[in-house]
Amino acid sequence: MNIADQVYSAADSATQDRAQTIRDQLRDAIVDRRLAPGTKLSEGEVGTLFDVSRTVARAALQMLSFEGLVRTERNRGAFVANPSPEEARQVFASRRLIEPGIAIAACGRVTAADIVAFRAQLDEEGRFIAERGPHARRSEIKASGDFHLLLASVAGNAILQRFMEELVARSSLVIALYGRSGASACGHSEHTGIVGALESRDSGLASRLMLHHIDHIEADLDLRVRAGPALREALNF
Amino acid sequence: MNIADQVYSAADSATQDRAQTIRDQLRDAIVDRRLAPGTKLSEGEVGTLFDVSRTVARAALQMLSFEGLVRTERNRGAFVANPSPEEARQVFASRRLIEPGIAIAACGRVTAADIVAFRAQLDEEGRFIAERGPHARRSEIKASGDFHLLLASVAGNAILQRFMEELVARSSLVIALYGRSGASACGHSEHTGIVGALESRDSGLASRLMLHHIDHIEADLDLRVRAGPALREALNF
DNA sequence: TGCACAAAAATCGTATGCAATCTTTTTTGC
DNA sequence: GCAAAAAAGATTGCATACGATTTTTGTGCA
Numbered sequence: 001m002n003i004a005d006q007v008y009s010a011a012d013s014a015t016q017d018r019a020q021t022i023r024d025q026l027r028d029a030i031v032d033r034r035l036a037p038g039t040k041l042s043e044g045e046v047g048t049l050f051d052v053s054r055t056v057a058r059a060a061l062q063m064l065s066f067e068g069l070v071r072t073e074r075n076r077g078a079f080v081a082n083p084s085p086e087e088a089r090q091v092f093a094s095r096r097l098i099e100p101g102i103a104i105a106a107c108g109r110v111t112a113a114d115i116v117a118f119r120a121q122l123d124e125e126g127r128f129i130a131e132r133g134p135h136a137r138r139s140e141i142k143a144s145g146d147f148h149l150l151l152a153s154v155a156g157n158a159i160l161q162r163f164m165e166e167l168v169a170r171s172s173l174v175i176a177l178y179g180r181s182g183a184s185a186c187g188h189s190e191h192t193g194i195v196g197a198l199e200s201r202d203s204g205l206a207s208r209l210m211l212h213h214i215d216h217i218e219a220d221l222d223l224r225v226r227a228g229p230a231l232r233e234a235l236n237f
Numbered sequence: 238m239n240i241a242d243q244v245y246s247a248a249d250s251a252t253q254d255r256a257q258t259i260r261d262q263l264r265d266a267i268v269d270r271r272l273a274p275g276t277k278l279s280e281g282e283v284g285t286l287f288d289v290s291r292t293v294a295r296a297a298l299q300m301l302s303f304e305g306l307v308r309t310e311r312n313r314g315a316f317v318a319n320p321s322p323e324e325a326r327q328v329f330a331s332r333r334l335i336e337p338g339i340a341i342a343a344c345g346r347v348t349a350a351d352i353v354a355f356r357a358q359l360d361e362e363g364r365f366i367a368e369r370g371p372h373a374r375r376s377e378i379k380a381s382g383d384f385h386l387l388l389a390s391v392a393g394n395a396i397l398q399r400f401m402e403e404l405v406a407r408s409s410l411v412i413a414l415y416g417r418s419g420a421s422a423c424g425h426s427e428h429t430g431i432v433g434a435l436e437s438r439d440s441g442l443a444s445r446l447m448l449h450h451i452d453h454i455e456a457d458l459d460l461r462v463r464a465g466p467a468l469r470e471a472l473n474f
Numbered sequence: 475t476g477c478a479c480a481a482a483a484a485t486c487g488t489a490t491g492c493a494a495t496c497t498t499t500t501t502t503g504c
Numbered sequence: 505g506c507a508a509a510a511a512a513g514a515t516t517g518c519a520t521a522c523g524a525t526t527t528t529t530g531t532g533c534a
Contacts, residue, residue, distance in 0.1 A: 066300070091396060094397050094400070097338035101334035102334075159328060
């Protein structure tokens with residue numbers, strides 16, 4: 001487990017909680033699949049890696065458990081979540097409800113500076129798509145998620161923004177698990193289209209594009225159950 | 238602070254976490270306004286009241302902090318949330334996005350047993366509306382929230398259900414803070430209408446009724462800022 | 475060899491202790 | 505008498521300790 005690559009990257013803003021820093025690092029590692037689903041995250045190990053006591057490590061794991069990225073079992077420990085196809089469908093059903101509305105709200109509040117940020121984000125995405133290999137693919141998933149988070153922040157609703165943070169993180173897990181490598185590039189062009197709609201303040205178009213975009217992402221998944229649940233459980237542990 | 242009235246009401250299912258039990262009790266107390274916004278919830282006090290160590294009390298407070306019912310300040314402690322009008326608007330904006338979709342989903346999955354449960358819930362609401370006094374009003378707010386939670390559970394999406402739990406809890410806080418006592422009774426008839434739409438599986442109607450219902454709840458609030466922010470802050474502490 | 479059972483190790487749940495930080499009260503200087 | 509500084513008190517942040525539970529290892533017996 002090589003999580004703590006740059007443990008102190010965010011430690012300059014050390015005024016904040018250490019547990020939160022650890023949570024962020026672990027979340028990145030999970031979303032990037034440096035930590036595979038089902039991996040055990042023992043409190044002691046996490047604490048040692050980040051050089052904190054179990055108390056702090058436990059708090060970080062509790063946070064991740066709330067976000068659905070980690071599943072905790074009493075007296076057994078915490079494990080990286082292993083979302084079922086049903087869970088995956090629920091994640092995308094939730095996004096279908098929320099994100100078109102976020103797109104509409106963003107249309108009403110987007111500034112020129114935001115557009116610049118969106119363009120930079122799109123460039124970043126394009127860079128990773130050009131590359132090949134598993135590392136680039138992970139970065140691509142992450143960048144794609146960041147686009148949606150940027151949109152949520154522009155929409156200006158802190159509650160929805162937090163919901164989206166959770167949904168995007170879980171989506172990344174789902175995509176990494178069930179994604180067919182194929183059509184992820186088409187997501188980039190769809191993002192570009194959404195930014196265009198934002199720029200022209202066309203909320204109806206932005207909403208429609210977003211809905212289609214989510215449909216496309218989900219359509220790219222292979223959510224058929226691969227084996228009987230019992231076997232599945234057995235293989236995952 | 239007389240929270241721990243029936244601490245051991247849920248202790249029979251003691252297989253579960255104690256922190257979770259405490260969280261539930263505190264949440265009920267906050268939603269019922271037995272704990273007023275701004276009230277300090279010190280770890281030591283909570284621990285003493287529920288007869289657990291600060292460790293457990295702290296975990297419960299952390300959970301409530303995630304749900305937005307409690308605000309924690311570093312090195313200062315936890316306080317019952319005091320949502321601003323802006324926060325209140327965001328809560329209802331979020332509900333407007335999510336709940337019509339939940340109503341539609343519920344239409345596709347509602348069973349006869351569910352309808353029976355809804356009827357029982359409506360009866361319960363009616364009972365509190367008939368009564369008067371502050372206690373009945375709190376119970377009324379709670380029962381009204383329970384209706385929405387029941388709907389969310391019928392919709393069958395665990396993620397949205399959790400989001401709704403948070404939104405309903407925060408709504409109860411907001412209503413208690415900014416509600417004009419007037420039109421809460423009309424909510425009951427709207428609930429009845431929604432159940433009717435569910436029964437006839439009319440998802441379009443259910444969705445529309447829900448949207449109007451949320452609009453009505455928010456319209457019943459007085460979200461004008463009462464004083465300058467500085468003074469407001471000063472008064473709240 | 476394979477299985478059942480017991481001992482050992484690992485891990486979690488929780489309580490408690492200490493240092494750091496914040497708040498309040500007291501003291502001191504003007 | 506009042507403002508500012510200093511001390512006392514309270515509360516949080518974090519680490520550590522210990523009992524409880526789970527998992528693993530080891531051993532005897534069929």
